[in-house]
Every structure is written in C-alpha cells, then in structure tokens.
Amino acid sequence: MSKQTQFQSLAIPDILKVKTYQPGKPMEEVKRELGLKKVIKLASNENLLGPSPKAVKAIKNYASMINFYPNGSGYYLKKALAEKLGLEDTRIILGNGSDEIVSLITRVFLQKGEETVMGDPSFLMYRIDTQLSGARVISVPLNDFRLDLSAMAKAISPKTKLIFISNPNNPTGTIVKKDEVKSFLKKIPSRILVIFDEAYSEYVEDKDYPQTIDLIDGENNVIVLRTFSKIYGLAGLRVGYGIAAPEIVEILNRARPPFNVNSLAQVAALASLKDKNQITRSRKLVKEGKKFLYSHLKRFKLSFIPTEANFILIKIGKKAPLLEKRLLKEGIIVRGMKAYNLADYIRVTIGTKPQNEEFIKALEKLISN
Ligand SMILES: Cc1ncc(COP(=O)(O)O)c(C=O)c1O
Missing domain, CATH: 3.40.640.10 (Type I PLP-dependent aspartate aminotransferase-like (Major domain))
Structure with missing residues (x-):
C-alpha cells in the first residue's frame, strides 16, 4: 500500500476504505469539449419527461x-x-x-x-x-x-x-x-x-x-x-x-x-x-420506451435484463467501455458498469421517444462498425 499523506493519517481510518463516488461532467462541458450541438443524458435514471x-x-x-x-x-x-x-x-x-x-x-x-x-x-x-x-x-x-x-x-x-x-x-x-x-x-x-x-x-x-x-x-x-x-x-x-x-x-x-x-x-x-398526470405520463413514457428499446435490442441480438424500472442493463461484451466512449462522441451519455463489477454491460435510462430513437440509431451505427 502506498504511504499515507499527512491528511490521510489525520482522517478517520474508515474514510480511506471508501472509493469516492465518481460524478459525471456537466452536460454543457461535455458539449463544449466534444464540439457537439446536443447531448442526451441517459446515465442517471432521471425522468426525461421533466418535472411536473x-x-x-x-x-x-x-x-x-x-x-x-x-x-x-x-x-x-x-x-x-x-x-x-x-x-x-x-x-x-x-x-x-x-x-x-x-x-x-x-x-x-x-x-x-x-x-x-x-x-x-x-x-x-x-x-x-x-x-x-x-x-x-x-x-x-x-x-x-x-x-x-x-x-x-x-x-x-x-x-x-x-x-x-x-x-x-x-x-x-x-x-x-x-x-x-x-x-x-x-x-x-x-x-x-x-x-x-x-x-x-x-x-x-x-x-x-x-x-x-x-x-x-x-x-x-x-x-x-x-x-x-x-x-x-x-x-x-x-x-x-x-x-x-x-x-x-x-x-x-x-x-x-x-x-x-x-x-x-x-x-x-x-x-x-397533486399532479396525477405526472405519474401517468411518466409511466406511459417508460412503458412505451421499454417496448421500443427491447424490440431493437432483440433485432441487434444484444441481450438485456427485462426491467421494472426506468433503465435497462444491456450486455455489450468486452467492448462495452469502448462503446460507452463512442456513444459519448455521438452525444449520448450512458453509464458504464465497471464500478458495479459488470464491465461488459452498459446501463441506459429510458428517455423520450426521440431520445430513444437517437440512442438506437447511434448504437446500430457503432455496433455494425
Ligand atoms: C436504488 C436507488 N436508491 C436511491 C437513489 C437515490 O435517490 P435520491 O435522488 O432520492 O437520493 C438512487 C438513485 O439513483 C437509486 O438508484
């Protein structure tokens, strides 16, 4: 083990066992760095319909x-x-x-x-x-x-x-x-x-x-x-x-x-x-998005875990980290799964219809290359 810094020896020992949570970059920064006009974030299981x-x-x-x-x-x-x-x-x-x-x-x-x-x-x-x-x-x-x-x-x-x-x-x-x-x-x-x-x-x-x-x-x-x-x-x-x-x-x-x-x-x-519509619309979005994504993933012969949430775990294989990087270059942020010991997978939040379509379009382009 490497030598502890002065401040690490001051800290409670248990803090040194903890791996820092790795936050993503702000979307604006990703756009600027990669020279993209638009970025779609499908990495954190947020509701892409927005708030009520x-x-x-x-x-x-x-x-x-x-x-x-x-x-x-x-x-x-x-x-x-x-x-x-x-x-x-x-x-x-x-x-x-x-x-x-x-x-x-x-x-x-x-x-x-x-x-x-x-x-x-x-x-x-x-x-x-x-x-x-x-x-x-x-x-x-x-x-x-x-x-x-x-x-x-x-x-x-x-x-x-x-x-x-x-x-x-x-x-x-x-x-x-x-x-x-x-x-x-x-x-x-x-x-x-x-x-x-x-x-x-x-x-x-x-x-x-x-x-x-x-x-x-x-x-x-x-x-x-x-x-x-x-x-x-x-x-x-x-x-x-x-x-x-x-x-x-x-x-x-x-x-x-x-x-x-x-x-x-x-x-x-x-x-x-008090907004029942928020729940109804969000559920509908995810239900329809799921159906759409499943059908295309099947078409690509990619295996995935059927989900009860608003995200899908997809098996990519050894090239998953590379695909994550390439999707980012296309302006689509998904979550690599190394931190979860599932390095062969990516986790994708179900988005709006146009966002799901763009994800599938980019995925199809990248896996066929
Ligand atoms: C299973 C699970 N629990 C809790 C949370 C955290 O939710 P909150 O934003 O309420 O802290 C998340 C966020 O991704 C989650 O996936």
Missing part, C-alpha cells in the same frame, strides 16, 4: 421567500404524504434525497464490528455509507440478476444490523416479489432492520410487487425509502422520504440536520404529489 409543470410553478411562486429558512419538519409535505399513504406523519422522515436517509440509517444504527447485508451488484451508496460507519459489507451475489433473498437471509450473522433491498434493484432493474419478501421477513430476527429502497417503485408493472408499506405495522423492523428524484422528476432538488415505525423515525430525526430539505424542494414535491 405544477412543481415549476410552485418554485417560481416561492422564489422570493428564500430568505427564510425552510420549515424544519417539512410540515406540509409530510402531512400530504401521510394522507396519500394513509398513515400517521410520525412514520415519515424527509431526506435530502433518499440518499441522505441511507446515510442517516447507517450513522445511527451501525457501529464498528457490525455488518450490513446487501446484494452485489446493488445501489453503491449502501456500501459507501456502511464503510463510513466502520462496519463490514457482506455482499451477496445476485441470482440471475435478481437479489437472492434466500442467500441474503443465510448471510446474516449475530453481527448483522442492516439489510438493504433495492427493489427494483439498481443497476439490474429486477424486482423481488411479494411471496419471496414474505418468507424472507419470517427468517429475519427483529433486531435487524430491513430497508426496502423503492426509488423506482412507481414504474413497476409486475402485479407481484410487494406493498411493503403495508408491512410496517406488523414488521416494525422494516424501513421503506421512496424519492421524488425519479418519477416526479425532481432529482436536482434533492428530496426523498422514509417510512418506518415512529420509534425508528424519532431516532433518525436526532441525526437529521434541521434544514435538510430546502424550501423549494418542499413546495415542488408538494405540488408534484
């Missing part, structure tokens, strides 16, 4: 009030969510994206010597936040690109504190189903917290997708995470929420920064909740 016009209007209306601190409890947003979900607002915690709730959970519940069980590959933040808490990551390989709940249950030990279930799973887009979840939860002792991260739940079409929020009454060791970043199209504002037993929410709130969700995010999220 109602959310944009709410932000504009609120803009002149940003001299005030936000409401620290997210009063109106939590009330609206509680109403929509049919539960008490004491069961809801708001986060600066659901990302923040993942870090709050690891921070308040995990200590050195303890363990977190997660799928491999799955959403990268579970690993990073676990490592930051000084705890150990227990990775359980996927089975046929799906989280293997039986193997995950077998992987628990007396040291296990948390289990993360990304459902749908990022980056594969697959789900675990009702019956599997039911029998899985029976095997998990109540001293372990099971976190269902449902960032993409609103896109799921499979009827056997579990309604985990209904489980919370019976299973007090369950936390459900949702976000406004995906179907609601508010990724740039950073707002997500967790649903759990009031006792869990109370503990998480102790570590939550008082103004973690800014005022514009709160008003935009609130307005988005």
